[in-house]
Amino acid sequence: MMQTEQIKTEESEHGFSGFKIELWKYQGEMGALIPLLQSAQETYGYIPESAIDYISEIVGIPSAEIYGVITFYSQFRLKPMGKNIIKVCDGTACHVNASTAIIKTLESELGVGTGETTDDGLFTLQKVACLGCCSLSPVIMINDETYGRLTPKKVQQLLNEYRERG
């Protein structure tokens, strides 16, 4: 187990200061990779290349293998994301309840396709399989907030609310 001072030095060498302190609790534990990646992403909004090298050193797993893990899971991103992440549900229940119209509205309102980020960096649009709020379908999630029983009009209102917040 590394000492706190050593960790601090490593941090400054790599220029990382934003990692959450919980990150270091995983030190030396088995299966640390995914929580470390999650922590990196939580700090930076995505996983920068330098973070991959850094994590590789800590856990002793080659960067290439870490890259393989990152690309396997849909949660991880290798590019910076918009300030607000919109997850639009296209699960079964939402699909039956016209989520296609919601997706189309979002795409035309934001001027981006799913998986893309708006030019102003305010929104990233993602399509997800199921948010587990099927009885309120169609549903979207903006950051950690879930919004249900949507119509194209409500979506427009929601986007305006978030735009005002900046």
Add this chain to the structure above:
Amino acid sequence: MKTIKVGLGTCGVSAGGEKTYEAIKDEIEKQNIQVMLRETGCNGMCYREPLMEVIDEQNHSFVYGDVTPEKAKRIMTDHVLAGKPVSEWIVQGSAPSEDDSFFKKQNRIVLRNCGIIDPNSIDEYMATGGYQAIQKVLKEYTPEDVIDIITRSGLRGRGGGGFLTGVKWKFCRQAEGKKKYIICNADEGDPGAFMDRSTLESDPHSVLEGMMICAYAIGAEDGYIYCRAEYPKAVQRLKDSIRRALAKGFLGKNIFGSNVNFSIKIKEGAGAFVCGEETALIASIEGKRGMPRFRPPFPANKGLWGKPTNINNVETFANVAWIIMNGPEAFAAMGTENSKGTKVFALSGKVARGGLAEVPMGITINEIVYDIGGGIKDGKKFKAVQMGGPSGGSIPASMGDLQIDYQQINKTGAIMGSGGLVVMDETTCMVDMAKFFLRFTQDESCGKCTFCRIGTKRMLEILERITDGNGKEGDIELLRDLAYQIKNNTICGLGQTAPNPVLTTLKYFPEEYEAHIRDKKCPAHSCPALVTYTIKADACKGCMACAKACPAEAIKGEKKKPHEIDPEKCVKCGKCFETCKFGAVIKN
């Protein structure tokens, strides 16, 4: 003093429950009302969210549905202050309600505390008899006794596998090795299933208690909960609940003063449906790509870090404490010959009352859809239910009298799965449904087995051309052939069940496939490429309602003059069709 509870599960919150809660809080402060305001989970009536319950001094409960902040204010004034319940908004409790039938055929074990207790309070869980079962087990039973009780109850794995839980525990108990693990699979990934999310949010301690009992029975000191990252509220509840249980000495070293040690860690998933499969889940906890491996060896012998591991899902664990307290006979008394107890179903889709219903096994599909679900929305015709998510299949309405148990459902070609029950009406295209599920499994295929990786892709391409109006003779045969190849040549549940939605729709709705391929028509008027919208000029009153509803601004026209749809701009969402009161919008 009266108590007020507001449902703040994810469903309650997304329906605006937090605003209702704030409005009640404001009202309490403004009018200086003496009441207890509590938060609770979801009672299953998701279709009525936000829900607010008032419990009066005589312990009478009144649950109000669709409670907006404005309605909440009136309930506070009329009921809480003046003692006059607002009867027209009551959906459950001491006054009769049309919604009573939602609960009539239910029998709640897993959901016993959901929407009743405050999930943030370990004391409330204990006040309902919580953590009695684990203490009874530690005092009175040997691990073998516990396994025997669970086996005799007939409890089967509720995640979809349907394997006898007691037998699974026994395998792991008997496996060689000192270090053993248990894992709670909370990677609820089936689109259309949300019972595990609701249970974790509304009654997290019941799952923790089930895990404790399992850990004792198997001889494991370490447990993991693998929870979807898409469920932030459930993860937070679990973290808080584990902290509270630790503080009371229910987790950690010498739990409940015994010589048993048990601790639980949470692992958040990173978004991969295949991680619901147990060997993939284990790989994911180990920090690897979540890819399944060959079995045997089964996790019971070689699981996490190569050690014997037992994996059960959330709902399975939530049953355990109840079985210990009420006896295996009481559990086995419910259900059918080979499927005992109850099952929680997540009702969604075109059903009038979407939500969670826990029913005894053996209930019929019609009872769930009509008696509990209130029938089909907007008076449309019941067409089919999709059971078991992307691994399951569509069962036609004509088989609505089918009794739900593991064997009966398997016979149809669908599976019980985790209990998602998506109801479909006449406007749902079955070919589109099959395509939808296949796209999902295609996306989520880990790529290890060729037949799953490439076979599902080829099947998807065929379905896409069929729904685009480019289907060819021989496509149905090709789909069938690919489906059987994929089923027989893949190693995990994802691949083996991926063709089920196609096979069941081919079996029960062949005419829909034929109509798409031969007549280039979608009988449900759902496939955009095969549907056009036009406005009948002589029926159009020029009210502009359709133009306002159109999200694509594809409808032009002036007031009191017939409108027209620009086919170039039309996104075929059907909003104009739904909006028009005069039947002037025609769907072809």
